[in-house]
Amino acid sequence: MKKGIDLKYINFSDEDLHRANTINLAAYLQSKGERLKKVGSTYQYIYSDGSGMHDSVTIYENKWYDHKNQRGGYAVKFLQEFFNMSFQESMLELLGVSCSELTHAPPKEYKPKPFELPEANDNIRRVMAYLTKQRYIAPEVVAHFAREKKIYESKKYHNAVFVGMDENGTPQQAHARSTITFGKPFRITVAGSDTRYSFSHFGVSDRLYVFEASIDMLSFITLYPKDWQQHSYIAMNGVYESAVLTALENHSELKRIYLCTDNDEGGIEAACRLSDILEQHGYSDVARLVPTQKDWNEDLKERNGAEYLPAVPHRRWKLYLQTADELAPVSIDRNRLASQLSGIYQSGDYVKLAAFCLSTAERFSKIGGSGVSFDRFRESLKTGYKPYTDKGGISVKAKKLCGLVRNTYSQLSKHTLTAEQMRNTAQLLCETADHALRLNAEETLSQDTEQTETPEEAPRAFEISM
Incomplete structure (x- = not known):
């Protein structure tokens, strides 16, 4: 420059x-x-x-x-x-x-601030009142964690402080939130916190319940108090999985994991992502527990007759699964597969494009020796869809689909293919069907909300001919 x-x-x-x-x-x-x-x-x-x-x-x-x-x-x-x-x-x-x-230039060396807990107040009256009167958490549950010095009230701002301790009981992480009942609440992770640790309780059973936030965890214990101290609970302070993985490493008895994230788009995606991460670390017994309303504290508010926030469905995921479930085989002409693909794509009917791709994939799979049916390909789309990877607007998804269609068109135009190439083409067709459904869902949602992208939000799609 x-x-x-x-x-x-x-x-x-x-x-x-x-x-x-x-x-x-x-x-x-x-x-x-x-x-x-x-x-x-x-x-x-x-x-x-x-x-x-x-x-x-x-x-x-x-x-x-x-x-x-x-x-x-x-x-x-x-x-x-x-x-x-x-x-x-x-x-x-x-x-x-x-x-x-x-x-x-090489990045400057980062020197983290030393971790230091906020100075404690001489009592927890405000925090106790906030958690029990405004959040409806059982007083005995708050008292238990207060005795363990995992909940206290800060002296300067009277925030509720939730402390994460290591296996030796030494504080390593803390999250503070305001106790005011008006305006936007203040929340912050204390500087120098080690996010491998978080607010938690460890019992003796093989169950670990995972939550997004400390108040969610306390609310769940209040809702389901029977033998709660026998089980283990951890709040991720958002969606930091590092604390969960550390807990599992330090407590080998934990085998059954329950993901108790919020019942909204962020919570649903977090549960899906965490499930994949846990599977990669060798944990197969993973289940999802879903609150009826937006989160466990909203369920607790509902039980106490207070105003609560309802669940927020993941519209994109729901639409994708519903559309995939309704896909049915379509007639294909084996002598003009490439031109059929091009014609359907140019028509903009992405649901039909997905059905055509799966129908063609079934044929190629059969010839290639793997024999995967249309129904199995369709099921693989539903089980393989990861909502946390489905990001980007219409133009980005259109660009991605266009590239896949071009590659698929090239394969379908070839006169001879080996058995392995047949199987690979079937997988390419399945991937194209997946992205056709993603684009269809994005366009449907965009039409429903009457929102348009700006150039700053997403790359512009370009016309690409076959």
Whole structure:
């Protein structure tokens, strides 16, 4: 970058923005020496800030999503959020133009603040009143954790402080939240916290109940108090799975895991993602417990006749599964499969496109020797769909589908294929069907909400001919 050029006067075209936002974000971060952890088809971005280590960001191709803070986007926004770059600096960086020597310099060594619990008040009257009167948590449950010094009231702000301890009973993590009953509540993870630990209770049974937040955990215990001290419970302080994995490593008796995340879009995706992570770590006995309302505290409010927030269904997931379930075989012409594919795709009927792809996949699978039926392919779409990976707007999904259709078209145009190529083409057809359903769901939801994307939110889709 030449000296004297003011970044704010650089104009970028839509194509520039598209190029920047479609960069493989995981590959970019790895090239910069950032810490990533492979989790199935996605990556976890692990980073530090003033409150400690974090691993709640999932990266999939050019998209990212922060499960704890419920926000996400594409490469440009990622650099703005996590590297504190301006829009112009992010664009130049992703397009391969150096803004300054600092842009490509090794990151400065991060020195975390030492962990220190907020000073405790001499009583917990305000916290006790808040948790029992406003949140309806049983007083004896609050008292139990207070005696263990896992709940206390801070002296300066009278916040409720929830403490996470290691296996030796030493505080390693803390989360504070305000006890005010008006306005937006204040919540913060105490600086220097080790997120491998969190607010928890460990019993003697083989059950571990996992929650998003401390109040959810306390509410569940209040709702289901029978022999509760025999079992184990942990609050993730959002959706940090590191605390769950640490707990499982330190307590080998825990075999049955119950994911008790919220009954909303974020909670449903968190449960799905955690289930996959736990399976990869060898834990197969994983079940989901779902609150009737938005979360367990809302269930507790309902029981006490107070106003509560209802559950929020995951509309995208529900629509995808419903549409997949209704797919039926369609007639295919083995002499003109490529042209059939092109015609259906160009018509914009993505449900029909998915049905055609599965019908064709069944034929190729049979010839290739694997013999997977239409019904089995359809079931694999339903069981294989991961809502936490289904991010991005219409233009991104249209671009992805277009690329798959082009590859599929190329395979269907070949006159001879080996048995292995037949089986691989069947899998490609199944993947194309999956992304056709994803795009169909996105378009349906967009029409329902009458929302449109802006160039800043997603890359622009380009017309691509066969």
